[in-house]
Amino acid sequence: MAYKVVVVGVNHAGTSAIRTLLAQDPDHEVVAFDRNNNISFLGCGIALSVSGVVKDVNDLFYSDLADLQSYGADVHMNTDVYRIDTKKKIVYARNLESGQEYEETYDKLIYAAGSWPVEFKVNNGDLENIHICKLYQHAQELIKKASDPEIKSVAVIGAGYIGMELAEAYYLKGKKVTLVDLQERVVPLYFDQEFTDRLQNDIREAGVNLLLGARLTGYKGDKDGKVKQIVTDKGSYEADLVIQCVGFKPNTELLEKADKLPNGALKVDAKMLTSIPDIYAIGDTVAMYHAAADKHCHVALATNAVKGGVVAASQINGVEQVKLESIAGTNAICVFDNMLASTGMSEMAAKANGYNVSTSFYADNDRPEFMNEVEKVGIKLVYEKDSLRLLGAQIGSYGKTPHTEAIFYLSLAIQKKMNLFELAMTDVYFLPHFNKPFNFVISAILQALGLHYMKKQ
Ligand SMILES: Cc1cc2nc3c(=O)[nH]c(=O)nc-3n(C[C@H](O)[C@H](O)[C@H](O)COP(=O)(O)OP(=O)(O)OC[C@H]3O[C@@H](n4cnc5c(N)ncnc54)[C@H](O)[C@@H]3O)c2cc1C
Numbered sequence: 001m002a003y004k005v006v007v008v009g010v011n012h013a014g015t016s017a018i019r020t021l022l023a024q025d026p027d028h029e030v031v032a033f034d035r036n037n038n039i040s041f042l043g044c045g046i047a048l049s050v051s052g053v054v055k056d057v058n059d060l061f062y063s064d065l066a067d068l069q070s071y072g073a074d075v076h077m078n079t080d081v082y083r084i085d086t087k088k089k090i091v092y093a094r095n096l097e098s099g100q101e102y103e104e105t106y107d108k109l110i111y112a113a114g115s116w117p118v119e120f121k122v123n124n125g126d127l128e129n130i131h132i133c134k135l136y137q138h139a140q141e142l143i144k145k146a147s148d149p150e151i152k153s154v155a156v157i158g159a160g161y162i163g164m165e166l167a168e169a170y171y172l173k174g175k176k177v178t179l180v181d182l183q184e185r186v187v188p189l190y191f192d193q194e195f196t197d198r199l200q201n202d203i204r205e206a207g208v209n210l211l212l213g214a215r216l217t218g219y220k221g222d223k224d225g226k227v228k229q230i231v232t233d234k235g236s237y238e239a240d241l242v243i244q245c246v247g248f249k250p251n252t253e254l255l256e257k258a259d260k261l262p263n264g265a266l267k268v269d270a271k272m273l274t275s276i277p278d279i280y281a282i283g284d285t286v287a288m289y290h291a292a293a294d295k296h297c298h299v300a301l302a303t304n305a306v307k308g309g310v311v312a313a314s315q316i317n318g319v320e321q322v323k324l325e326s327i328a329g330t331n332a333i334c335v336f337d338n339m340l341a342s343t344g345m346s347e348m349a350a351k352a353n354g355y356n357v358s359t360s361f362y363a364d365n366d367r368p369e370f371m372n373e374v375e376k377v378g379i380k381l382v383y384e385k386d387s388l389r390l391l392g393a394q395i396g397s398y399g400k401t402p403h404t405e406a407i408f409y410l411s412l413a414i415q416k417k418m419n420l421f422e423l424a425m426t427d428v429y430f431l432p433h434f435n436k437p438f439n440f441v442i443s444a445i446l447q448a449l450g451l452h453y454m455k456k457q
Helices: 012-024 043-051 065-070 136-146 161-172 193-205 302-316 347-352 404-415 420-424 440-448
Strands: 004-008 029-033 074-076 079-085 090-095 101-105 108-111 115-117 130-132 153-157 176-181 209-212 216-221 227-232 235-238 241-244 248-250 279-281 286-290 295-297 331-335 338-344 357-365 376-384 390-398
Touching: 004 012, 004 101, 012 029, 012 065, 012 108, 012 302, 029 079, 043 136, 043 161, 065 074, 108 302, 130 136, 136 161, 153 161, 153 235, 161 176, 161 241, 161 331, 176 227, 176 235, 193 209, 193 338, 193 376, 193 390, 227 241, 279 302, 286 302, 338 404, 347 357, 347 376, 347 390, 357 440, 376 440, 390 404, 404 420, 404 440, 420 440
Parallel strands: 004 029, 004 108, 029 074, 108 279, 130 241, 153 176, 153 241, 176 209
Antiparallel strands: 079 090, 090 101, 115 248, 216 227, 227 235, 286 295, 331 338, 338 390, 357 376, 376 390
């Protein structure tokens, strides 16, 4: 059945939804709005462009207006949606350049307005050279400043994965870098101390000033109004450039009456439907059911955004088997020679969520020692003490061979709520070029169950 579908926001989630919807059924009338002037910019490449790994930042796009028009969508860029009447099913938008007004009715609405970096108020926050990091426009500024000889020192506020990537990128460009976080450890909700100790050490050994447990209170500038220092409760540090990376807030003000988490993320079901009839929400705007935490959580990642687009579009097209029943928050970080991946909850996050947990940490060489080259790998499993249900897993891979993708089957195990006995006999391969007969994942499970005779920790 063909519908009139209005899409609000055309970046990763919106693009995925539009392409899927019209590829499956070109008869829909699709009208889409985005307030930005570009489509599909991959923010994951910003740090890689700053450091010079990516030579041309324009390579970080995979779609554009012409692409979406070729599917049959009527896409309006530079056009802000300022009101949605959910009773009359009308979207109101205005072109930010020409002022042209739009009033579009819809049968189905796909809400993909994404998120925006949290901007916080501190003293002198309006000085020059203080930035946030998300859009192509931000990337252009951050790349230009990486090669500016007047920018000698850089402060990154927030040691999440984006902050750490930027800290490494500017360090590789020869800048003096300070990385600040309020928490006592980097990425504590995703990785426990077994991994963050080594990572923090490697960051510091590289010469980055990693300042943990420190609260930013403001900035100091020069007479030209440019930032020169960050001020924290643990002292002041030089900074000719500051990037604030302290998380993302979902853009959901337009759907005032929908069910939301306290941070504004829209609660959706497995079909990506919100609590308002005929309104689907996808991407960074939503909170999905998190299989480890057993509640709705906001996990702002591109992986969830593009899958959400496929699900919402398929549901509109009546392909009802395509659902996103749960997420597990699977993520990866690759900085300062630490290749890390995690899924579910860290031990700290699980305890904070009220779970009674046990853990199993196992570190080993990845291949048999008779091979010429072996590399270090470590894994930590977090599981419910009584039921042995897997709640989280973290993998650290140190060398040339990334072993992080083993996290994929552990995330499926979390989504399927499997316990360690069910996982212990997974049929994994063994080949000396790649791993050991008891590979590191199985070893960690057997160790947790008290069944491992291969190695005493
Ligand atoms: C630096 C950086 C690195 C990242 N790295 C990774 C990574 O390695 N792996 C990963 O999985 N994820 C990564 N992410 C996260 C990923 O980019 C986001 O999850 C993804 O952008 C979400 O896509 P989205 O389409 O839901 O939202 P957004 O990308 O936020 O897009 C929303 C769109 O809606 C538009 N919009 C908003 N409000 C309105 C309105 N009222 N009217 C009209 N248009 C509107 C916006 O202009 C925007 O184009 C990274 C993010 C950043 C910033």
